[in-house]
Amino acid sequence: MEVLFILLYCFHILFTCTIASDTISINQTIRDGQTIVSAQQAFELGFFSPSNASHNRYLGIWYKQYATGTVVWVANRETPISNKTGELTLNPGGLLVLRDSTTNQIIWSSDASREAGNVVAQLLDDSNFIVFGGEDGQENYIWQSFDHPGNTLMPDMKFGRNLKRGIVTNYTSWKSDNDPSPGPFMICMDFSGYPQIFQKNGDQIQYRLGSWNGLAYSGNTNNHPNPIYRNWFYMDEIETSAVYVLRNKSVLARLTLSPQGNMAQWNWINTQGWFLYSSLTTDSCERYALCGVHGICDIQQSPNCGCLRGFTPKRPDQWEIADWMSGCQREIPLDCGVGEGFRKYSFVKLPDTQQSWFDRNMSLDQCKMKCTNECNCTAYATLNIEQGTGCLLWYNELIDMRTLPNNGQDIYIRMSAAALEKDKRSSRSKKKVLAIILPVGLGSVILLGLCVIIIIMKKKKKKKKKKKVKEQGRSDSIVQKDGVDVPLFNQSTLSVATNNFSTDNKLGEGGFGPVYKILALQEALEEMRQKQTPKGWLEHSEISL
Template structure:
C-alpha cells in the first residue's frame, strides 16, 4: 500500500512537471487554445494568439521570445477573430486549422499528400512546419510558414519562385501597425528576363534593388559582414534569394513596413533593442525610373538626373524645369550594321532587366558580337562579376532605372554609332588634358604653400625666441610694473569708461610696451561695449585666442567683464613665469601652464 502511494505521488508530480514544460510540437490529438503557446526547442520563437497594437481582434502569430512585440508571421492575417474562444489544431490529414467559437474554419494550411503521423512543430528558425513525426527532412515537409511569408524576411527563408509548382514566395506589408492584413506593398523576385528584386506598390514597381551579379544586387552593395551571408539560386527548378546567419546566437530580420520602406535589423543584447542596419529606400534615386530612359541618377549631383554619354534630353524644356521623367534620346541614331560600337559606362547600377536576356556561358566578347548582330540590342554587361567575370546580359529596348555610384557599381557597355564614339573619345581626351593641367597647377600651388608655410614658421620661431629672451631680461620690478599697468587699463575699461568695454582678446601680443616699459592695451577689433546696467551677453560666433578664453565664453559664447579678468589671470601667469600658456610642456604631464599652476 505504501509503495502504491509513493508511485501515485510520483506519477502525479511527473504529470504536473510534463504539463509545465514548454512544448514546440502539437499532434493530431492536441490543440492550442487562446492563451496557450508553442515555444521552439532553443527558446528563440513563440507561437500563440495576440492582438496587434490598439486592435481588439485576435490572430495566431509567431514572435521573438526576447522581443514579444515583434511579430514575424501571422496565420489568419486577413481573417481576424472576434473573441478568445478559438483553437489551433492539426488534423489527421496533416492540415493546420484555426477554428472559431462555433467550430467554423477561419484559416487552414494545405497539403498534397497524407502523412502517417502528422505533427505541427515550431522550429528555432521561426518556421512553423507540418510533417510526419519521424521525418525531419525539410524537403518532405507537408507545409511550412516560410512558403507563405508576411512582412518579415527571416534567415533561411527563401524569397522567390518555385518554378515547378509556380509558388511565389514574397513579402507583403501590413495594412497598418494595428492591422496585419495584406497591405499595398510587396517585396518579390521579378522572374522576367534576368530575375531581379523589386518593391511593388500594387502592380507597379516602386524601387528596384536590381539583379544578382554573383556578390550582391546591382543596386545595393551587399558587403561581407560578421552577422550573415547572402545567397541567390537560379536554375531550372527555382529562383530565390536568401540569407543565413553566421552566428546562430544573433537575431536578424528584414521587415517591409506599411509605408513601403524596407529595413534590416539586428538584435543587440547589450541594449536589449533592435539596431537598424540598412534601409531599402535611402534616397531619392531609389525611386524607380525617376530619370526616364537612357539617363542616370546620381544623388550627389543637382539635379540628380543626367543623360548617358551620347544622349540628349528628349524634352529639353521639361528637362530644364526639372521634369525629368521623359528621359533622353540618342544624339546620333544607330545604323544597325558594322558602323556601330560600344561605349563603356563605369560604376553604375544595371538597368531594369525585365526586357533582357542572359547566358551563363557566353563571354563578354561573344556578348558584344551577339548584340551587334541584333538591331534591337542596346547594351550588354557581365552576368557574374566574381573573378574576371563570366556570363552575359543583353538589353533590348530602352535602358531604364540606371544609377551612377561614387564607388562600386558595374560596367555597362552601351551601343553607339561609330561617329558618336569618335566624338566621345575626343571629348574624353580633352578632359584628360584639362585634368593634367589641373593636377600640375594644384601641385605647384601646394608646393608654393608649403614653402611659404616653412618660411613663416621659421620667422615666427625666431620672433618667439626673441620675445622669450626679452622676458628673461626683465627684472621683477619691471614685471610687476607691467602687471599693475595692465590691471589699471582693464579697470578703466570696465569701471571708469563712459561705456563699459569688454576687450575679449587680452593676450601678451596685444600688450605694447613703450621705451619706459609702460604697458598699453591694443587691438580693440573684437571689443564690445555695454550700456547702462548691462553686465554680460552671448554670441554664436566664438572668436578670440584659445588659451586666453574663459571657459564660459569658449564653450557657450557667454562673455562679461569676468572674461577679461580670466584672460588677465593667464597673462599674469605668463609674465611671472616667463612661459607661454599654450606652448608650455612638462615632463610629468600634458597640462598647459594654467593647468600646471
Template sequence: MASRSKGSELNPSKVMIQTVTWKCSNNLFLGIWYKKFPEIIVWVANRENPITDSHGILTISSDGHIVILNGTKSVIWSSNSSRTAQYSVAQLLDSGNLVLRESSNSSTESYIWQSFDFPSDTLLADMKMGWNLKTGLNRFLTSWKSASDPSPGDFIYGIDVIGLPQFVLRKGSEKKYRTGIWNGLRFSGAGVKSTPVSTPTFVSNTDELYYMYKSNGGSMITRFVVNQSGLLQRFVLSEGSSEWTIMSITQTDQCDDYGHCGANGICKINKGPICECLQGFIPKVQKEWDMFDWSSGCTRTPLNCQKGEGFVKLKNVKLPDLLEFWLNENISLKECKAECLKNCSCTAYAKSDIRGRGSGCLIWFGDLVDIREFTYGDGEQDIFIRMPASELDHNQKGKRLVLIIIISTISGILVLSFLTWCMIWKKRTKRGQETDKEDIELPFFDMVTIAAATKNLSCTNMIGEGGFGPVYKVA
C-alpha cells in the first residue's frame, strides 16, 4: 500500500509527482502517478537507490541536473545528463513526462533530459521504446520487484537489434517470450495493429529504431505494463470509470512461451499434444515427449550436402529465433536458396522482407528454436526447411499416394454418377414405351358411328351422368 509524503509537488492537470513510501517499509521513492488514481504509479526515479531516512529533497543542482537529496544532503539520484544549461527548469507534462529544459525554450529540442528516455515498468502514449542508434540510448521496460517494491525486478522487455529487430522479454539472461522478427510489415509472431484506443508506430532507420503508440484521443486512455510476474498487459480506462480494465495480454497461450517445444520443434496450439517435431526430425528423448516434456527438442541425422537435397515449405509460422544466422537484404529468394545449398550447415531460409513481392534473405544455421504455427493471417510467414534427398523422396511418394487417392476417389464418384444416370434414363425410356403401347391398343370411334349407336344421343339411351358428362347405352 503506497502513501504520499508531505512536501512540494509538481502538479499538472492529469499527473502528479511526489515522494512515495509503502507500508512495512521505510524506503522513499520519487514517483509519478495519475492524479485521479494515486495507486497507479507509472514512473519511479530512484528505483535502485531509495531514501532510507524520513527526509527527501527534489531540486536542481548548481550544475543544472535534477537531483534527489536525503536528510544529510547526499545525492541519492541524479538525472546526470551530458548536456547542461545555464538556466534550467524541471517540468512535469500532462503526458507524464518529467523534463529538464532550458528556461527560455519549451520546445522538445531544448530538453536536456526527460523521464521518457528512462522508463520504469510502464509505457505511456508518445513514449518511445527502443534505440537511439546515434547515441546508443536503449529504452526498455523493467518490472517491479514486487507489487509493493518498485525496485528493478526480474523481467526486462525491450527490442533486440541483432540482425532484424524483435521484442524480447527476459528474466535475467533467459528469454521468456519474443514477438518474432520484423519483416517489413509486422513482427512475424505479433501484429502491430491500431485499436479504438491507440495507433502504434514502428520506426526503423539509420538514426532510430523504436516502437511508440499515440492516443486516439476521445474518452479512453491506455497504458502498457510489464508486471512483476512477467506478464505484458495493456490497460484501458474509459471516461467516467473508476477502474482500469485489462484490454489485452500479450502472452495468450503456451505457444508464446519461448522455445516451448524445444529445438527443431513446432508449437501448434490447436493440436493435441501441442508440440510436434519438424518434418524429418524425431524426439531427442522419446520418454520425455511421452510425458509431455518437450524441452529436449528434436534431432535428426546431420545433413552432409549430398546431391538431391532440397527444401520443404512450412507455412504460417513465427520464424525461428536469430541464434546462428546470415542476413542479406539485397538478394532474391531464389538466390537465397542457392546460398543455403552452398553451406552444409544451413538448415533453413526465408524472405527477410515480405513487403510487395518480397525480398532479402535470412538463413539459419544449426537448431531452429521457438517456431509456432498460426491459424490466422496477421502474424504468419513462410520458411523453407532443408531436407535430405531421402526425406524428399518419401515426401514425394506421400504426395503421389495422396494424389492417386484423390484421383481414384473423384473417378469413382464420376463413374458411379454416370451409371446412376444411365439407370434412371433407361427406366424413363421403358416407361415411355409402355405408355405408347397402351395408347395404341385403345379403340377409336368417329362421331357418325357414336350417333348411330345412341340414336343421335337420344335421352332414351342415356343411362346416367358423371363428372365427364352423360353416359349412353349402345343400341
C-alpha cells in the first residue's frame, strides 16, 4: 500500500512539473490547482478567485515573479465556476474549451479554430496566451488573448480593429475589485471619421483622447518624450491600431481602467509596489464637450469655458451660471459667399473627428483648396504634424476643443467675409495705435534712462565729495577759503612751535590778538607734509592767534 502511495505521489509530482511548462498540447487538460508558467517565469496561467471571500473561480493570467498575483486577463469574466471543478482543454482544431467537470457544461471557449499541424497553446513572457500551429508559427496565430483584453492594456498589446480577422479590440472595467465581469466603463476606438480614442460610460462619451497627429494623440496634455514608453499608431487598409511600447524592457508597466472609470498607467517599483505613473483625467477640461459646440476650454482661465473668436454664447443666461452645454454660435453666419476664408487658431486640441474626412497624402495647401470649394466644410488641419502632410476636414459643428499651450496644434476655421474684414479693420487700428504708442513709448524710455543716469552720476559725485570731506576731517588739515589754501594747526602743534606761548617769542599784538614767532617752523612744515597737505598753502613764519 505504501509503495502504491509513493508511486501515485511521484506520478502527481511528475504530472505537475509537466503542466508547469509554458505550453498546452492537443487534448491536454489543465485542472483547477494546476498552472502553466511563461519561459522566463514572468506570468502564470491557471484558476483563481478574486478575493478570499469569493468562492467563484476564474481562468486567468497573473504576474508570477514580480507583482505576484496581479491579474492581467480573465477568460470567463461573465460565467464564473462556483467550485474548483474547472478544466481547460485544447482540441485538435486549436479551440480552447473551459468546462465544469461535474456537469460537463462549457463555461467559455476561444472564438477561433482551424485545422493546423502540431497545434499548441503557449503563454508568452509578455502575458499573451496564444494558440498557433507549429508549422505556421506565431505570426499566423489561430487565437490570442491580446485580441480579447479585459480591464488591462499591456505593453505591445494592439488596440483597435483588424478587418482581416474581424475583431475590434476594446477594454472594459471590472464591476468591482472582486467581480471581473464587465463594468460600465469602456476604452474604445471610434472609426466613424478619422480614428480617435474615447472613454465611455455606457453609451455616453466621458473623455476623448483624440486622434493621432503623427507625434501623439491630439488631446494628450503631455507630449514630452519619456524614458519609460512611447505611443504608436498604425493604420492601413486592413488594420487600425494603437499600441504603447516600452523603451526599457526591464520595466513592469500596465494600463488599467478601474471600476470607478479611472484610466491610469502603473509602473512596478520593488520597494513600493505598483506606482501611479500617469492618469488620463488630469483636469476639468478633459470632460467631453464641456463647453458645447464652438466653445473652447482653457484650464488657466476662470471660468474655464469661452467661445472661439468670432462666436458668442447661444444662451448667455445659462453661461452666467456656468452651464456651457448650449455652446456658442457665429456672430456673423456663413453664406458661402465671395470672400469667405479661414481664421487660424493655434495651440488647441483638435475637435471631435466623428464624421470628418481625411486624406493622408494631401498637402496643407491642397487641403485648404478642397475646404474652400465645399461650402459645408467648416474647418481643416494638417493630419500629420511631424511630416507636415495629410488633410483633415470637418463638415459639422466643432466640439470638444481646449487650449494646449505646450502640445496643441493649428486649425483653420471657416469665417464669413464680413468677419474677416472686421479682423482686417481691427488689425489696421492696432497698427495705427502702435505707430503712435511706439515712438512715444520709446522716447519715454530714453528720457527715463537719461534721468536715471543723471541721478546716478549726482549720487556718485555726492558720495565722492563726502569721502573727500571725511578724508579731510583730520586734526591738522587744509581748508580752502576764498580760493586760498589755509593751513590749520592744533593746539599741541602751536604750543611746541611758540615754546608754550612764551613772552620771549611774542612779537606784538594786532587787531586779532597777540602775534608769536614760530620757533619750530621746520618741524611744523615737516609734520604737515607727512600728512599729505596739498600744495599752495601760505608758507609764512608768523601766525596770529
